[in-house]
Amino acid sequence: xxxxxxxxFAAALAxxxxxxxxxxxxxxxxxxxxxxxxxLYYYYDQFQDGGLRRLIDEGFSFENTMINYxxxxxxxxxxxxxxxxVPALNGIAGNNFYENGVKMYCCGDSTVKSVGSNSRxxxxxxxxxxxxxxxxxxxxxxxxxxxxxxxxxxxxxxILPAGHAADAAYWWDQSAGHFITSSYYMNELPNWVKKTxxxxxxxxxxxxxxxxxxxxxxxQMAEATLLNEHLGxxxxxxxxxxxVSSTDAIGHTYGTRGKENYDTYMELDRQLAHFLKVLDDKVxxxxxxxxxxADHGASHNxxxxxxxxxxxxxxxxxxxxxxxxxxxSNILGIAGDVIxxxxxxxxxxxxxxxxxxxxxxxxxxxxxxxxxxxDENILYVVDxxxxxxxxxxxxxxxxxxxxxxxxxxxxxxxxxxxGFENVDKxxxxxxxxxxxxxxxxxxxxxVLFGWNVKHGETSEPSYIVDIAPTICEMLHxxxxxxxxxxxxxxxxxx
Numbered sequence: 258x259x260x261x262x263x264x265x266f267a268a269a270l271a272x273x274x275x276x277x278x279x280x281x282x283x284x285x286x287x288x289x290x291x292x293x294x295x296x297l298y299y300y301y302d303q304f305q306d307g308g309l310r311r312l313i314d315e316g317f318s319f320e321n322t323m324i325n326y327x328x329x330x331x332x333x334x335x336x337x338x339x340x341x342x343v344p345a346l347n348g349i350a351g352n353n354f355y356e357n358g359v360k361m362y363c364c365g366d367s368t369v370k371s372v373g374s375n376s377r378x379x380x381x382x383x384x385x386x387x388x389x390x391x392x393x394x395x396x397x398x399x400x401x402x403x404x405x406x407x408x409x410x411x412x413x414x415x416i417l418p419a420g421h422a423a424d425a426a427y428w429w430d431q432s433a434g435h436f437i438t439s440s441y442y443m444n445e446l447p448n449w450v451k452k453t454x455x456x457x458x459x460x461x462x463x464x465x466x467x468x469x470x471x472x473x474x475x476x477q478m479a480e481a482t483l484l485n486e487h488l489g490x491x492x493x494x495x496x497x498x499x500x501v502s503s504t505d506a507i508g509h510t511y512g513t514r515g516k517e518n519y520d521t522y523m524e525l526d527r528q529l530a531h532f533l534k535v536l537d538d539k540v541x542x543x544x545x546x547x548x549x550x551a552d553h554g555a556s557h558n559x560x561x562x563x564x565x566x567x568x569x570x571x572x573x574x575x576x577x578x579x580x581x582x583x584x585x586s587n588i589l590g591i592a593g594d595v596i597x598x599x600x601x602x603x604x605x606x607x608x609x610x611x612x613x614x615x616x617x618x619x620x621x622x623x624x625x626x627x628x629x630x631x632d633e634n635i636l637y638v639v640d641x642x643x644x645x646x647x648x649x650x651x652x653x654x655x656x657x658x659x660x661x662x663x664x665x666x667x668x669x670x671x672x673x674x675x676g677f678e679n680v681d682k683x684x685x686x687x688x689x690x691x692x693x694x695x696x697x698x699x700x701x702x703x704v705l706f707g708w709n710v711k712h713g714e715t716s717e718p719s720y721i722v723d724i725a726p727t728i729c730e731m732l733h734x735x736x737x738x739x740x741x742x743x744x745x746x747x748x749x750x751x
Contacts, residue, residue, distance in 0.1 A: 278733050281708035283489030283545040284391070284496045285536065286418065286728075288335055289525065290411070290505035291691065292551035293513065294322070294700040300522050308530035309522075312549055316706035318714040319745060324553060324699035325720045326660035327653075327670065328601035328692040332363040332413045333660070334552025334701075334721065335500060339390035339418045341725030341740030343659035348387035349417065350665035355598060355605050361385065361665075364413045366441065371430070373437030373446045373454075378430040381412045382441035383421050388739035390420035391725050392496050397422075398734035404486060404495040408436075408479045410466050414500035414552075424486070427478060429471075429502075434461035436478055449485035453478060467510055469524035471503030476528040480535055489540035494732065500552075501525060512558035512689045546708040546731065550724060551701040555691045556678050569676035571686065572634060574599055581628050588624055590614070595621050598667075601692040602679075604638075605667035622668060629671060637672040644670075656694045705746060719745050 297313060304310035324334065326343045328351060336342075336349040344350045349363050364381040371379025392405035407419030407426035415426040425443060427436045427450065435454035438446065446454075457474055465471040479499045482488070488495040504521055511517035536545050562569035582594050589595060591614045597607040604625065611621050626638040637649050641661045644654055649672070657670050673679075678690045691698045703724060709731065722742030729736045730744035 279709075280494045280732050281489075281544055281546040282491075282494060283536075283540050284395075284494060284728065284732070285545055285547045286339070286391075286496070286498045287529070287547070287549050288338060288414065288418065288498075288500040289549070289551050289702075290331060290414065290500060290502050291508045291553060291555045292504060292702060293554040293697065294320075294551075294702050296522060297702055297704075300519070300526075303519075303523060304526045305530055307533060308526035308528075309549075310526075311530070311533065312547075312704045312706045315712055316547075316549075316704045317710050317712065317746065319703040319705075319717075319719045319723075320714050321716045322550070322701055322703040322719045322721065322723070323696075324701060325656055325722060327656045327694050328603065328660060329553040329694070329698045330601050330692055331411065331505065331552050332417060335414050336386060336390075336417045337721050338550055338552065338724050339392070339420065339498065340386075340388045340737045341722045341742040342388045342737065343722060343741060344662050344666070345659055346388060346739040346741065348385060348662060348665065350660070350662040351601055351603065352413065353600060354603075354662075354665040355667065356665050358597070358607075358609060360598070364416050366439070369439045369441045371437055372440055372443060373435065373450070374430045374433035376430055376432045378412070378428075378432065379437045379439045381416055381428075381439050383416050383419070383423075383426075384441075386417060386421065389737040390418065391728055391737065392418070392420035392498065393422045394729060394734050394737055395494060395496055395732070398732070399493050402493045404488060405498075406482050406486060406488070406496070407498040407500075408475065408482055409500035410471050410475055410502035411500065414502055415498070418498035418500065427482070429465065429474070431464060431466075432461060434459040434463055447485070449481065453481040453485075466503050466506040468507075469503060469521050471506070472501055472521070472524045472528050475499065475501055475503070476532050480532060483535065483539065489536075489545060508555050509688050509690060512561060512687050513555055514557070514561060515687075543708060546710070546728070547706040548724065548728065549702055549704045549706070550721075553691045554696075554698050554700055555689045556676065556693070556695070556697045558687055558689050559676065559678070559680065560684060560686060562676055567676065568674070570634060571680040571682040572673060572677055573682045574679050577632075577682075581632075585624060585628055588628075589616060589621060591616065596625065600667075602670050602672070603667040604669040604671065606669075618668070625669060629669075634677045635671050635673050639670050639672070641666060641668060641670060653694050656699075710746075715745075717745075 366382040407415035409415035410429040412428040559569035
């Protein structure tokens with residue numbers, strides 16, 4: 258009997274004890290797509306007490322958080338927030354990219370099918386992501402007892418933050434008018450998701466992304482996930498990754514100023530205030546760790562800037578580059594376009610066409626660089642393979658190298674003048690975009706709130722890749738496997 262008791266005691270000691278480590282019941286990450294850092298203060302006086310202002314007034318803000326790679330786009334931002342890895346290491350080189358001459362969508366997966374609709378919108382998974390994220394590390398640390406979910410209107414904004422081992426990611430299918438998932442996660446939507454979709458009451462085909470109503474639907478789904486999956490209700494930490502996508506769609510359409518943008522952020526504030534109250538009531542105030550950040554910022558509309566004598570403009574490469582591309586064909590003696598694609602500053606050369614015509618990639622690169630640098634609005638054109646030896650400012654060089662994935666990022670990257678993005682040149686253009694290294698695109702909010710967070714702020718430099726290790730360090734779990742960031746909170750607030 259004594260031997261049996263001793264054996265059972267030893268076995269009990271060998272089991273991991275989650276209660277011995279102090280962790281919150283729930284982690285909630287909120288990524289606001291295209292939220293410039295300065296929106297926290299530009300709209301501060303209009304925010305209500307319980308929403309974004311509550312985060313600022315009670316949380317800890319990293320005021321100098323920058324994105325340390327280019328291009329600054331949605332898929333990369335969401336991925337880097339949760340992996341702590343740059344595109345060179347996590348494999349997500351853009352919303353779209355080319356690999357071996359084949360165009361790929363960041364979450365596209367032909368091996369899975371839509372669950373919840375009959376469209377192609379569900380043929381998505383995290384399989385193109387080659388690193389782990391916070392959710393994966395939480396799963397491992399809790400012997401896969403912790404639950405992980407992602408919710409967003411955009412598929413990439415739900416899938417990539419949730420990671421590989423997530424219980425589910427849910428995103429919006431416009432053709433169906435409700436949230437769906439893919440067979441990567443399950444074969445049928447849970448009954449509570451079907452019920453929630455009916456309650457959302459959206460007519461199939463309705464575009465909710467370019468309206469504040471998309472923010473409402475996102476938080477409704479996030480709340481339904483919280484309640485129906487019983488997140489934060491037991492002794493094991495769960496993760497809910499939420500992304501608000503309408504802020505990006507509305508910013509692209511209407512710019513960073515005006516009634517549309519104002520209405521969008523007021524709705525975000527209202528929805529956040531309600532959601533925080535739900536968290537207080539259901540999980541318990543102080544029992545959850547909440548963080549707010551963004552995947553990128555956005556430039557001000559070029560016409561708005563020019564109206565106030567600030568240099569700006571649209572590159573409109575789809576038309577302005579046509580003469581240059583024709584010249585390249587003549588210079589190189591190649592019948593055809595040597596530039597296969599241009600996307601968010603990355604230039605993909607047509608390797609097959611170049612080799613067929615007996616040219617080397619290096620001589621074509623040199624010709625493209627020479628022609629592009631004749632454009633007065635382009636400062637530099639960098640050969641990815643020679644970025645470390647190109648005469649450009651070090652901070653920009655570092656961002657180019659961090660953003661370069663050898664197999665997926667193409668051949669060249671161009672750096673335009675400040676205030677110049679690849680948008681329409683017309684005088685009546687009122688939208689905006691993002692993608693560059695400049696502060697308007699790369700300076701993002703990062704605010705911690707809730708469990709074990711003291712009020713305060715720091716202007717010490719931090720980076721988007723520091724978010725994942727900061728959360729992991731607070732939880733006492735290992736950081737993701739390709740993480741290059743550093744934990745910041747306890748350093749800034751010991």
